[in-house]
Amino acid sequence: MLTPRENLRITQVGPGTPMGNVMRCYWQPLLLAEELGEADGAPVRVRLLGEDLIAFCGTDGAVGLVDAYCPHRRAPLFFGRNEERGLRCVYHGWKFDRSGACVDMPSEPPDSLFKSKVTVTAYPTWEGGGLVWAYLGPRESRPPPPAFDFVRVPPTHRNVVKMLQENNWLQGLEGAIDSVHSGFLHNDDLREKSQLRNAPARVEFERTAHGLAGAAIHALGDGRNYVRAFTYIMPTHSLRVRTLGRTGAPEEIPTISGQIWVPIDDRTSWLYNYMYATRPDRPLNVAFVDARNALYGRGPDDFGAGYRLKRSRENDYMIDRELQRTRSFSGIKGMNTQDIALQECMGPVLDRSKEHLAHSDRVIIALRKALLEAADTVERGERPGAADPADYAGVRLTDVLVDERVDWADALREGVLR
Ligand code: FES
Numbered sequence: 001m002l003t004p005r006e007n008l009r010i011t012q013v014g015p016g017t018p019m020g021n022v023m024r025c026y027w028q029p030l031l032l033a034e035e036l037g038e039a040d041g042a043p044v045r046v047r048l049l050g051e052d053l054i055a056f057c058g059t060d061g062a063v064g065l066v067d068a069y070c071p072h073r074r075a076p077l078f079f080g081r082n083e084e085r086g087l088r089c090v091y092h093g094w095k096f097d098r099s100g101a102c103v104d105m106p107s108e109p110p111d112s113l114f115k116s117k118v119t120v121t122a123y124p125t126w127e128g129g130g131l132v133w134a135y136l137g138p139r140e141s142r143p144p145p146p147a148f149d150f151v152r153v154p155p156t157h158r159n160v161v162k163m164l165q166e167n168n169w170l171q172g173l174e175g176a177i178d179s180v181h182s183g184f185l186h187n188d189d190l191r192e193k194s195q196l197r198n199a200p201a202r203v204e205f206e207r208t209a210h211g212l213a214g215a216a217i218h219a220l221g222d223g224r225n226y227v228r229a230f231t232y233i234m235p236t237h238s239l240r241v242r243t244l245g246r247t248g249a250p251e252e253i254p255t256i257s258g259q260i261w262v263p264i265d266d267r268t269s270w271l272y273n274y275m276y277a278t279r280p281d282r283p284l285n286v287a288f289v290d291a292r293n294a295l296y297g298r299g300p301d302d303f304g305a306g307y308r309l310k311r312s313r314e315n316d317y318m319i320d321r322e323l324q325r326t327r328s329f330s331g332i333k334g335m336n337t338q339d340i341a342l343q344e345c346m347g348p349v350l351d352r353s354k355e356h357l358a359h360s361d362r363v364i365i366a367l368r369k370a371l372l373e374a375a376d377t378v379e380r381g382e383r384p385g386a387a388d389p390a391d392y393a394g395v396r397l398t399d400v401l402v403d404e405r406v407d408w409a410d411a412l413r414e415g416v417l418r
């Protein structure tokens with residue numbers, strides 16, 4: 001449980017807020033690279049960390065990111081002309097380049113020097129992992145670009161699915177590191193007792209330079225445990241692994257999957273779900289990707305407009321009470337949808353002063369502690385964990401079936417070596 005003041009401190013992301021300052025120490029996913037189209041194509045509206053911005057693909061293919069409003073008389077730059085390495089406001093023709101400099105001011109006399117005094121807020125961008133990333137922090141403390149494995153693998157080994165989630169980023173993230181809920185909420189076959197991830201789980205973890213590392217330990221009841229690593233990378237990344245299938249046989253394509261909750265503002269988030277194949281000789285294929293995404297309720301048919309799932313608050317996520325009675329714990333189809341249903345309907349910003357946290361919530365408490373400490377770190381003028389990719393380089397996840405007497409950390413170490 002947090003005090004109402006701590007709850008604001010940990011959830012708010014706008015400019016000048018404590019967590020907003022933490023978020024501005026990192027590169028954040030801005031949009032899917034495919035959303036921008038071709039060079040000199042139509043500008044795109046984006047909202048990130050409570051800031052309204054315009055992204056545009058310049059003549060050279062590099063992505064510009066500027067304030068949504070022209071510094072002259074605040075006309076919307078969305079209607080701007082994307083031409084010759086810059087964006088030209090259509091109100092009076094002022095033109096800005098990617099650095100934010102005003103490079104043309106045709107409405108002023110030719111000898112005017114005013115052009116050199118006006119800039120539009122502009123942020124750097126970087127492309128990788130099928131995403132365009134943006135850095136909204138102070139220029140002088142810009143970190144190296146993201147170095148997650150999913151960014152580094154070839155496109156043949158990676159799949160990214162974006163979806164809108166209408167609640168604060170933190171309650172989504174808290175769900176991702178809470179492995180205990182998966183045997184309940186995500187149990188889609190109540191009669192099937194042999195599924196590893198449905199067995200009762202306890203969570204063990206430790207603090208690391210990048211955030212948290214740990215495992216869900218599922219007791220199978222036959223003398224064995226299914227030990228599955230998870231990792232939290234500051235501030236918004238959760239990673240999981242799957243080398244074993246539902247009943248323990250090795251997966252044909254071992255994958256690591258991740259989720260990133262990117263704050264649009266305090267009340268809405270983009271959720272980027274990605275997975276990547278960990279073996280160079282086993283790329284993803286269409287059938288594999290389709291099956292996995294269908295399981296999570298994020299196949300092409302699951303979406304309406306604007307990256308929004310068709311199963312939504314307006315239709316109670318199409319809960320099927322008969323299915324819930326007979327087969328599925330939740331009665332809601334798709335694991336993403338199940339999470340989103342609960343998290344959106346907690347309210348846009350969960351009131352953490354009303355919770356009753358239990359033993360199984362220790363990892364949630366540790367997550368919040370790490371974030372609140374990051375806010376203190378940034379206030380001291382220091383860099384928080386994982387802003388430098390060196391903090392998370394070398395993070396390797398695995399999952400193993402082991403004798404229940406084997407320590408979880410030893411089990412994972414052996415799994416990595418195998
Ligand atoms: S408002 Fe943009 S040029 Fe005047």
Ligand SMILES: [Fe+2]
Nearest residue numbers: 175182186339
């Ligand atoms: Fe979940």
